[in-house]
Each structure stands twice: as C-alpha cells, then as structure tokens.
Amino acid sequence: MRNQPPIGICGRLSKMSRDPYFGCREYRSERSSTGRVPSVTYEWKEVMASLSCPPMPPILSLVVIFILVYLIDSSNACGMQLCNDRWRTAEDAAYRGLIKPRNGEDPICVAHRTHLVCLIAEGVNCKTNLQYQLAKRAVIHKMKQLGCNDVGDIFNMTNVDPRRPRLPVRDNLICTFRSRDPNKPIQYQHCGLFGDPHLRTFKDEFQTCKVEGAWSLVQNKHIVVMVTNNPVKDHVAATATSKLTVVIKKNDDCASHDFVTYKAQTNDLPGTFENGHSHAGPDESVAIRVMDPGKHVEIYLRFIDTTIRVRQIGRYFTFAMKMPQEIVGQSLDDDTQQLCVQGCPEQEQINYKKYLADRRKIIDLHQGDIAMTSERASELCRQSQVVDFYFDSCVFDLMTTGDKNFTVAAHQLLEDLTDLSPDIVKTQENRTYLEYDEIHLSSGYRIHSNFISWTCALAVFVCLLLEHATS
Structure with missing residues (x-):
C-alpha cells in the first residue's frame, strides 16, 4: 500500500496540483524500519519547499486595483461631501x-432635514457603507434630540448664489471670520475631551490622562477654555471633568467691552452666560444655544468661526470644539500648557493599552482592580456604537469605574465630532475590538497583535516579486 500524504497544506491542495495557478507539491513521509509511518514534523524549509507562488495574471492585478480604488472612493460615491456642503449652507441660513x-x-430642523434628505437621495446604493450609515445615523439622532419632524420643509438650494456656493450670506454680516487667503477654503481642526478623561488633540493625537485639577484646553487672544477634573473613585487614578469654563476675551468690535464668561459644573449646565445674556456682539457674533436643557449647550463665535459643544452625562461633562486652523495657530504663541494644542504632559498620560492588556483575562472581579470584566465592557461598548479610540476608551472607563454613563459619553463625543466635521469618518478604521499595541511578557519580548497579518502580507509581496523576476 502506498504511503498517504500527510494532512497539511499540500494534502489539502493535492486535488488542485494540476492547476497551473497552484504549484503545491505533495510531501510524502517515508516508512521507518518498523514499517510504521512516523509522525511528520514540518520544518520551515520543508513547508516552503512544498509551496510555490501562484502567478498573478495582469487582468487580475487590474481587478484588484479597481476594487481598491472603488473602496477608497466609496464615501464620495455616497454623496457625503455634497450633502455636508448643503447642510452647512442651510445651517448658516438658519x-x-x-x-x-x-x-x-x-x-435648524430645516437644515438637518435638508442634510438627511440629501443623504437618502445620494446614498441609494450605500446600505453596506459604514461611513455613510454613521453619518446618516448622526443626523437622525440630532433631529430626534431637537424634536424635528421627519417630514417638512427643506432648504431651497436654488436660492444660493452659484458664484458663492458656501455660506454666501455671511459676507453681509459684521464680524464674520474670513481666511487670510480668500481663494482657499477654511481648514478646521477639532478637539474633544470625555470620560476618564480621554483627549483628542487638534493634531488628531489620542491620549488618556490623569490631569487632576484645573487645566487649560485652549488659550489665545480670543478665548480661554479651562476644565477641572476630579477623581472618579478614591482607589483609582481615574478622573473626569466636573467643571468647565469658557472666557471670551474683550473685543470691542465683535464681542463685548468686557469679558464674557460661561461656567458649567456638576448638575448645573446653564443656558446663558454669567451676565444672563445668550448673545453678545453685533449681529449676535457670540451666541449660546440650548440644544437640550440641562444636558447640551452649544457656543458659537462667528468672528473666529469656532463652535464649542458641552454636554453633561451623568455627573461629568464632554467637550467638543471646532476651530479654524489659523486660530489654532495663534494658540501656539501662548506658553500655557494647553491640552488641545500640546496634549497632556508625559507624566500625566496613562498607558491605557497596557492596562487593558494586563487585565484582559481577569474574570473574577475580586482578583484585580477592575469594576467590570473586559469581555462585558467590550460587549456594552459595541452596543453603544463606538469605534477605534472611542471603543478602547469606553472599555477602559467601564473596567475602571463600572459607570455605564461613560459609554454614553464616548458615543456622544464621537457623534459631536462627526456632526461638526463629517470628514472625520473617513479617517476611522471602524474597529470594535480591543487592539493591544504590544504586550510585555516576562521574557522581555514584544508580541504585536498584527504580527501574523503583516507576515502573511509580506510573504505574498515577496512571492509576487519573485514571480515577476522569473517571468
């Protein structure tokens, strides 16, 4: 009786060995002197000898390139940029x-409805596009918060001057921010703070910090934003934002002859500035708008085209800001440590990935300093529809505090940033699982979570190069 090929790569592909695109050679073991077939130990050289790289026809390469281009451009195909432009124009008109x-x-309901109607019309074939679905869901959620009807008026885009498609009415207003270069669109940067607290800087850097006490987020010649963070629990280093202060500096032309201050603290989210007014400056160039009484306010400074969103979720606040890049640059002239600009000091940063990696297998809450298991926290954070850094932060907060309000905070902060700049979704991986950057073992070696994936990709790349060289 002939020896049977061992169960392995070649054994499974032996039926395809005649196919010119599969060159897998059968590897047979030899009988020992006792007549038995010994167990087969595969060494790297034997495995590599049993495989050959399949050639890639030119037409297949073109198909792969086409698919990649299609995936990259899928967000544009869904009309998100077009609808975002229409929403901005409608919002300004509102x-x-x-x-x-x-x-x-x-x-403002008309503006949001205009945005939603556009997305529905443009995204007929985008049901499986996650970026499109997130953008659409954010608009629907915003309309529900404001009590907007699904059916009603939409903004008539034919009334917009075609020579000035973006915010044409602003030129008629005093104290409207204008870029130094009128031929270039305004570039915006974003900052967000939420949870334990977790920070997204203007440079799109993500950090988890302690920063207990009072800290400056932004400080320049126009505005100062400060937060105060207090410990969430006595026995952990976790802190969260319990107080937020916005100071709009004196500006005789476009704000006020005196400082305009807004203060929010736990269980007190006012709908006005400290002077009792909801606006200041000519044409209300500074205005505060109550989106949800006691839970959500928005401050807009038209003379620097800056939007600030503050939410109270549970006992703590979330903060989101959108500011022109030119104004952000002015903040660099100040020597104060600004979290949105420079990030948290290194000694204040928490290695949240190491924390998650060290405690990922704990299932008994009495065995470690965790309030919720990693598995349970991950499940709740998936249900809250957060991704990437916001997913990691959500799991971290639940494991350290057990407070489910932090899942809402992560979700709302992500929605706020997406609403302020829908282009942010293009930078997301939409990951909903923990990704440990590196796990430190007792031997001192580092194991990267994506090591196998990169190894496989490298092997395929080398195969293609060898095939091309021999053809």
Whole structure:
C-alpha cells in the first residue's frame, strides 16, 4: 500500500496540483524500519519547499486595483461631501434668520432635514457603507434630540448664489471670520475631551490622562477654555471633568467691552452666560444655544468661526470644539500648557493599552482592580456604537469605574465630532475590538497583535516579486 500524504497544506491542495495557478507539491513521509509511518514534523524549509507562488495574471492585478480604488472612493460615491456642503449652507441660513418654516418649527430642523434628505437621495446604493450609515445615523439622532419632524420643509438650494456656493450670506454680516487667503477654503481642526478623561488633540493625537485639577484646553487672544477634573473613585487614578469654563476675551468690535464668561459644573449646565445674556456682539457674533436643557449647550463665535459643544452625562461633562486652523495657530504663541494644542504632559498620560492588556483575562472581579470584566465592557461598548479610540476608551472607563454613563459619553463625543466635521469618518478604521499595541511578557519580548497579518502580507509581496523576476 502506498504511503498517504500527510494532512497539511499540500494534502489539502493535492486535488488542485494540476492547476497551473497552484504549484503545491505533495510531501510524502517515508516508512521507518518498523514499517510504521512516523509522525511528520514540518520544518520551515520543508513547508516552503512544498509551496510555490501562484502567478498573478495582469487582468487580475487590474481587478484588484479597481476594487481598491472603488473602496477608497466609496464615501464620495455616497454623496457625503455634497450633502455636508448643503447642510452647512442651510445651517448658516438658519442662524441668519433666512429660513421661515411654515409650521413654526425651529429653522435648524430645516437644515438637518435638508442634510438627511440629501443623504437618502445620494446614498441609494450605500446600505453596506459604514461611513455613510454613521453619518446618516448622526443626523437622525440630532433631529430626534431637537424634536424635528421627519417630514417638512427643506432648504431651497436654488436660492444660493452659484458664484458663492458656501455660506454666501455671511459676507453681509459684521464680524464674520474670513481666511487670510480668500481663494482657499477654511481648514478646521477639532478637539474633544470625555470620560476618564480621554483627549483628542487638534493634531488628531489620542491620549488618556490623569490631569487632576484645573487645566487649560485652549488659550489665545480670543478665548480661554479651562476644565477641572476630579477623581472618579478614591482607589483609582481615574478622573473626569466636573467643571468647565469658557472666557471670551474683550473685543470691542465683535464681542463685548468686557469679558464674557460661561461656567458649567456638576448638575448645573446653564443656558446663558454669567451676565444672563445668550448673545453678545453685533449681529449676535457670540451666541449660546440650548440644544437640550440641562444636558447640551452649544457656543458659537462667528468672528473666529469656532463652535464649542458641552454636554453633561451623568455627573461629568464632554467637550467638543471646532476651530479654524489659523486660530489654532495663534494658540501656539501662548506658553500655557494647553491640552488641545500640546496634549497632556508625559507624566500625566496613562498607558491605557497596557492596562487593558494586563487585565484582559481577569474574570473574577475580586482578583484585580477592575469594576467590570473586559469581555462585558467590550460587549456594552459595541452596543453603544463606538469605534477605534472611542471603543478602547469606553472599555477602559467601564473596567475602571463600572459607570455605564461613560459609554454614553464616548458615543456622544464621537457623534459631536462627526456632526461638526463629517470628514472625520473617513479617517476611522471602524474597529470594535480591543487592539493591544504590544504586550510585555516576562521574557522581555514584544508580541504585536498584527504580527501574523503583516507576515502573511509580506510573504505574498515577496512571492509576487519573485514571480515577476522569473517571468
């Protein structure tokens, strides 16, 4: 009886060995002197000898390139950029009082409905596009928060001057921010703070920090934003934002003859500035808007085109800011440590990935300093529809505190940044699992979570190069 090939790569592909695109050679073991077939130990050289790289026809290469280009451009195909432009124009018209809904609803509802109708019309074939679905869900959620109806008026885009498609009415207003180069669109940067706290800087760097006490987020010649963070629990290093202060500096032309201050602290999220007013400056160039009483306010400074969103979720606050790059650059002239600009000091940063890696296998809460297991926290964070850094932060907060309000905070902060700049979704991986950057073993070696994936990719690349060289 002939020896049977061992169960392995070649054994499984032996039926395809005649196919010119599969050159897997059978590897047979020899009988020992006792007549038995010894167990086969595969060494690297034997495995590599049993395989050959399949050639890639030119037409297949073109197909792969086409698929990659299609995937990269899928967000544009869903019309998200077009709809975002329409929303911005409608939103500006709403704030300027140019929209008069027939049913007496809030004009901003017309702007959001315009955005949603556009997304639905442009995204007919985008049901499986996650970026599109996240953008659409964010608009729907915003409309529900504001009590907007699904059916009603939408902004008539034909009224927009085609020579000035973006915010044409702003040129008629005093104290409207204008870029130094009128031929280039305004570039914006974003900052967000939430949870334990977790920080997204203007440079799109992600950090988890302690920063207990009072810290500056932004400070320049126009505005100062400060937060105060207090410990969440006595026995852990976790802190969260319990107080937020916004100071709009004196500006006789576009703000006020004196400082305008807004203060929020636990269980007190006012809908006005400290002076009792909801706006200041000519044409209300500084305004505060109550989105959800006691839970969500938005401050807009038109003369520097800056938006600040503050939410209270549970006992703590989330913060999101959108500011022109030119104004962010002015903050660099200040020597103060600004979390949004420079990030947290190194000694204040927490290696949250190491924390998650060290405690990922703990299932008994009495065995470690965790309030919730990694598996349970991951499940809750997936349900809250957060991704990437926001998913990691959500799991971290649940494991350290057990407070489910932090899942809401992560979700709302991600939605706020997406709403302020829908382009942010293009930078997301949409990951909903923990990714340990490196796990430190007792031997001192580092094991990267994506080592196998990169090894396989490198092997395929080498195969293609060898095939090309021999052809």
